[in-house]
Amino acid sequence: MDDEPMSAEESLNLIAQQNRRTRRELGGGPARMLAAWAFAWIVGWGFTYFATRTASVPGWVGGVVVAVLFVAAMVYTGYVSARAGRGIRGPSKTVGAMYGYSWALASIGLSVIDIRITQFGTLSSDQVSLLWSGTWLLLTGVLYLAGGMLWQDKLMYGLGAWMIVSAGLSVLVGFPANFLVLAICGGGGFLLAATVYFVREKSR
């Protein structure tokens, strides 16, 4: 049954079919993960901004919403990449794992620095807010620059560059508009990148 003769056309169809299947199973691309982060950033930081504008929502609620959304996005990203990488060995697995650990290591390092500076109490709460938004956008940008280099992906590199521009912008506009920069420029950047990747996947 496997050795039935195939016409050139049947053969090409079979190739296209198996290619789609393989690509879907092996993860396809970063569109879904970026969409999860877009959601977390837009909703989380958007809500935080809203909380600074109204007295009806205590400030800490924004922090809780952001934390919950970010943990959810992290879990989702971890799950999707672990699933796609099942049974694969070799350079791309190593690179992917190193990239994932880079996010974890850099985030822990930056948290220690930002928490320590916040605890000195010499900065006003508005300035503390700028410290956090600026440094986290910068870190995000740098790691996407690294991702762009690793996978020779200009779109990812562009996303990194955009995040660094947003980092600068967030400290220039000041509190509380920095949350708007996080939601619109940061989250919007993720959303735009996710859309481009999604369109590319569909058109292949």
Add this chain to the structure above:
Amino acid sequence: MSDPLPQLDPVIHAQARLRVTVALAGLRAADQITFPRLQQLLDMTAGNLSTHLRKLEDAEYVEITKAYEHRTPVTLVRLTAAGRAAFESYTKALHQLLDATGGD
């Protein structure tokens, strides 16, 4: 005719082996895939997949490595450079055939 119709590589030109080759070509060069994951990508029985992998291995299109991970034996499969090249010329030949027959 000055341009004879290309021959299709018989090692690749069989449904099951073509699908195995396509799946393996979907990995990045130098990456390997475990036997069970490959089986899952193809929906093939272990016996069927082994048979076709052996034929591809005989043609040196595929490299099969046995290794141990945490004391568990794993079989790793990868497309060789020759296999990737053979797959590329195979698809090129398909397109030439289609052009020659007017695509029907």
